[in-house]
Amino acid sequence: MRTAIFSTKKYERMMLDELNASHDHEFVYFETALGPGTASLAAGFPAVSVFVNDSVDAHVLSHLATGGTKLVATRSTGFNHIDLKAARELGVRVVRVTHYSPNSVAEFAVGLLLALNRKIHKAYNRTREGNFELDGLMGFDLVGRTVAVIGTGNIGTIFARIMIGFGCTVLGFDVHRSPEFERIGGRYVEAEGIEEADIISLHCPLTPDTHHIVNARALARVKRGTVLINTSRGGLVDTEAAIEALKTGQLGGLAIDVYEQEANLFFKDLSSTVIPDDVIQRLVSFPNVILTGHQAFFTREALGTILETTLASISDFAAGRPLTNEIKM
Ligand code: NAD
Numbered sequence: 001m002r003t004a005i006f007s008t009k010k011y012e013r014m015m016l017d018e019l020n021a022s023h024d025h026e027f028v029y030f031e032t033a034l035g036p037g038t039a040s041l042a043a044g045f046p047a048v049s050v051f052v053n054d055s056v057d058a059h060v061l062s063h064l065a066t067g068g069t070k071l072v073a074t075r076s077t078g079f080n081h082i083d084l085k086a087a088r089e090l091g092v093r094v095v096r097v098t099h100y101s102p103n104s105v106a107e108f109a110v111g112l113l114l115a116l117n118r119k120i121h122k123a124y125n126r127t128r129e130g131n132f133e134l135d136g137l138m139g140f141d142l143v144g145r146t147v148a149v150i151g152t153g154n155i156g157t158i159f160a161r162i163m164i165g166f167g168c169t170v171l172g173f174d175v176h177r178s179p180e181f182e183r184i185g186g187r188y189v190e191a192e193g194i195e196e197a198d199i200i201s202l203h204c205p206l207t208p209d210t211h212h213i214v215n216a217r218a219l220a221r222v223k224r225g226t227v228l229i230n231t232s233r234g235g236l237v238d239t240e241a242a243i244e245a246l247k248t249g250q251l252g253g254l255a256i257d258v259y260e261q262e263a264n265l266f267f268k269d270l271s272s273t274v275i276p277d278d279v280i281q282r283l284v285s286f287p288n289v290i291l292t293g294h295q296a297f298f299t300r301e302a303l304g305t306i307l308e309t310t311l312a313s314i315s316d317f318a319a320g321r322p323l324t325n326e327i328k329m
Pocket of ligand 1: 294
């Protein structure tokens with residue numbers, strides 16, 4: 001099937017071309033993101049594939065539908081960038097990658113926690129400069145600490161299992177209880193239980209209910225010095241409130257792989273430009289903040305499954321088969 005693939009990088013194109021040998025689709029790659037200014041590029045493509053920072057709102061979908069697009073395949077689990085209601089009204093079906101190595105994100109969240117707590121990023125830079133001083137690098141033992149997992153789905157449960165392995169007490173916060181989370185030793189608590197946590201890790205999707213779930217009010221309630229890890233979606237955290245909490249020491253550290261305004265920054269090399277986003281510049285100026293550019297999913301296993309699932313969905317659509325990964329409202 002003729003498919004316009006937006007926001008593609010070299011590493012994806014190589015893998016897609018390899019995998020496509022057994023599907024035989026006609027792919028046209030666009031490095032640019034899909035959005036109001038680029039939707040016209042998709043005219044005449046029955047299938048369009050997008051990534052997390054493409055904007056697939058009602059306006060863009062209406063352009064796509066007019067141009068003959070019938071399928072949008074997002075190469076992600078999250079789908080907060082797609083207006084599902086508009087898609088349904090326009091007769092555009094939407095598929096996602098329901099399941100791919102949740103270990104990739106859970107393991108990265110643990111990596112961020114370890115780096116932030118034990119200041120591994122600082123030590124790396126110091127020793128390259130011949131500085132073997134330990135001053136300023138002290139962390140804390142994870143054993144015996146309390147970890148709050150917000151969202152105990154696929155990723156949150158694996159993150160919980162790893163933290164239990166470290167000897168932590170793991171508290172779960174979710175609107176649906178997972179038997180697997182409880183089986184591995186996690187314990188569900190009510191909202192006020194957050195006050196016990198030394199570490200909070202976010203693993204719930206971004207929805208109208210979870211937007212700014214970490215705001216000034218929530219941050220005022222956490223234990224002083226709590227460490228916050230966000231590998232889920234930037235919009236879960238009110239960044240300005242997090243900055244204030246870092247300034248007062250209420251938040252002891254922040255590690256984020258996602259950022260609310262990431263669409264204009266992430267997945268691009270902006271090292272020779274002046275970055276006009278003052279909030280992110282303020283964030284990276286803190287010694288107790290680590291920021292990565294939405295790379296938690298980025299393992300060979302995860303990317304392989306993401307692309308293979310996307311191709312299989314496009315093949316199913318082309319053959320008129322049921323779409324097992326369709327997002328239904
Ligand atoms: P999942 O659907 O298996 O789990 C999400 C969990 O969040 C569910 O148990 C759900 O009940 C819970 N939840 C929903 N609303 C909630 C609320 N208001 N409060 C608490 N919990 C709530 O999803 P997953 O595969 O574990 O992925 C989780 C998120 O991770 C995705 O939505 C996506 O945003 C993010 N993600 C990030 C990356 C990355 O590279 N950084 C990659 C993949 C996924």
